[in-house]
Amino acid sequence: MAAAACSSSLLATTLILSLCSTAEASAQQMAALHSAAASRVHHLANGLSVIIAQDTTLPIAAVAVSYHVGVANEDSGRTEFSHLFEHLMFMGSRHVARGEHLRRIQDAGGRADATTDFDRTYYYEEVPANYLEVVLWLESDRMGFMSDSITQGALDLQRSVVENEHRQRRVNAPYGMAFWKALSTLYPPNHPYALSTDNWLADLHDATVDEVASFFRRFYRPNNATIAIVGDVDPPSTLRMVQRYFGDIAPGSAVARPAAVPVRLDRDRYTMLEDQVEIPALLLMWPTTRLFSSDEAELHVLARILADGADSRLHRRLIEHDRIAQSLTATQESWALAGQFSIDVHGTPGHDLTPVRNAVDEEIAQLAGAKPPTEHEVTRAVNQIERSMAQRSESRLRSAMDLAMYYTFTGDADHGSRDLSRYRHVTPGSVQETARRYLSARRVVLSVVPKGESRLQAAP
């Protein structure tokens, strides 16, 4: 809805902890507390998974309905179809008029929205807790009775909105296409994460009402969904309420999952975008590893050692010492089937990006060789990760999304309580080994340069 198409912000760059913790609890105490509250996932007979967590500190509740469908399930030639579909879920259902869903939630003082990612789509509400039943009525109506509302008019209108979202967030925003261009270069056409930046709007234009209806029948079934509820709710009566509203929705056939396909590039892929920008930027992207795989924690720590703060290696080298960059970031993004590590550097107006790439490469070579990560650097990174996890757990909505996410991708809703321990086990040696394994391999090298300034691109 007002959401990120294929948002990379939720699963990827932010680390996750699902449960609320305590004043001054250490990481170990937090972990103990959460595993004591061992997670129970309930399954309705139609296959809907239900997770309920009570938090009575404020009279509010968050509901996240997670459908296990995303970009990975789009047919080829249908870039962004899953996101277009997400918009149509707000166009009414058999018992809910067009516009009524949002209006009811907003009049309640709450918020409703949705986000589509590569592997899953969240629909969510935050409401005063006494409105929980209204939310369950709305969400169950579109899960059970949405297909009545799929009309050509609704499709045309939302296609126009999604096109404008694409223009506002990507085409008209400086560097807005860079990440997508790099991804489309990294993932080959037969990969579930393949997308076409060139045919984006054309693909949207070609979508038909029949395709929308069939997408709904295939993926928007209770057996392909998890509902997580966090807040000031009574768990037993909430479970009965979920049963009442969702229990009679018919299940669909089992959904075939795309296979996890590791990506390997046979050579460095140099590519370039000319954009309405003043400052040339360099985006390096390496294929790495997927969500919850064994090297993932190391890659998150590595990203922080390289680029988090003025004390990070690339910051000291490129910004403080060489003065060839204005700002930079490093990110490990992990999705269900694959993942990638990115370094994004904004250079200097009018200056060639080749020295920027050379400096980054030298720092990586140092880290992988003579200047391995130190204990100090690893501790620093893990402490920052601990804070970001604790901050994330403050929000009931994030907690609900994370419970659904952990359940969907690990089979254990309570996995969040142990997630910090992955980072506690990271060592300087394991970070160095991970850097050698992934960052010495072939990668995408994308230069974003001002229009007409292709001479600034990083040379192979």
Added chain:
Amino acid sequence: MTNRVLPCIVLLAGCARASTVATQTTTPTLDRSIAPEPGPLRAYRAAPVVQHVLSNGLRVWIVERASTPLVEVRLVVDAGATRESAAQAGLASLTAALLTEGTTHRSGVELADQLSLLGAELQAAGTSDGALLMLSALARNVEDALVIFGDVLQNPALSDSAFERVRQRRLAALQAAAAQAPVLADQAFGALIYGTEHPYGRPPLRTATAQRALRNADVVSFYRAFYHPDNALLIVVGAVRTATLLPMLERTLQSWRPAGVRPNSVPSPAARRSDTTVYLVNRPASAQSELRVGYPAIARGDSAFAALTVANTVLGDYGRIWRTLRERRGYAYAPGSLLDARRFAGAWRAYAAVQTDATAQALSELLREVRELNSTHPVTNEELEAARGRILRNEPFAAETNAQVANRLQSLALQALEASAYDAFLQQLRRLTISELSSAIERVAAPPTIVVVGDRSRIEAPLRALGLRVQIVAAESPQ
């Protein structure tokens, strides 16, 4: 501080792992055509703000919240752009930015290193109404983090080399801003509403020439003039106890001394001659046009703030503009309106980013919505009640995270209001009548100020065909 273990989320227990809920149910058949009625609204009371004054005169607002092991600290200094002269545009934010570049005891890199090790983050920012120093820390390390915070505040190095480095970064930021259509639109709108000499009307960094004219000596004297405890307010939110925090603050801020800083005042912007002209900023090949339509409005402390907040909700907070431009026409993804009420003045604007080929149609719809609010389609009783209910019921959502609680207090402090001002706003909101609402709208309504940023070659003729005067304005050059 002692440890307290308060498990605040308990996962549903009592059923076997991966249990299947029995399908038979004793409840009657569900009639989905009837929306369920919400139960009674549960009581909510915001956590109290504890107020203190340190021995050096620094006012402190504390909100104790034990729910997460985190602490959020915000220092608000009355040292924003309203304290600089037009000739020194950018000096206030430059001074703020230099604070975190190193102290007389710690280099910039050492600062970052020590804060990271504590799991803490420190940021400085300059806004039009004040400078901010913001610390976010794990509660167990808050004392060590506050020592660094105090060092940054009291002993900034303000070195020539840091000055030069930060200035370069800001010259690049100026160029980056010039590439962003929404920034160009907001700057052109602000310049028309307030005039380019007013601190709210000039671009924050103005031009590269202006930035190059600034000297590190200017920064040092700006810091000396305004960074004093009698010109600031400290906000602490999170897992802290007032009794332990206060002595900690006395210790870490003991060498920070008051200096009788003169009160801040800014002349009202010159009254603008109203006309309905489209001020068009050309952005060749722009995929969308940025639209702004609005009026000069009110300062945050004005008695009409509650009324105009409701009016703004009706117009553009998923209101009339959203329904027209997005849900009926599909012209825009996120259209809306903003009541930007600052300490000394304010503006009210409707905004949208629309597809280039629908620019004129979208502007005409936006103008209609803005005008009708004060003419043929005033706010109805039903809309007033809906907006009032939305804002009041939304209250507990502003208290989920420490940062949210701190943000609200910070914005009150920036506007030189008391901590109780938000409660006063809610009281006003509860009592607001439809006639107060319409007189507030009538008070600010005028022929609207209109800005369009887009591809002139494709939109100028359609805009003229609407019967509007079109004047081409140059975006202020970043040079």
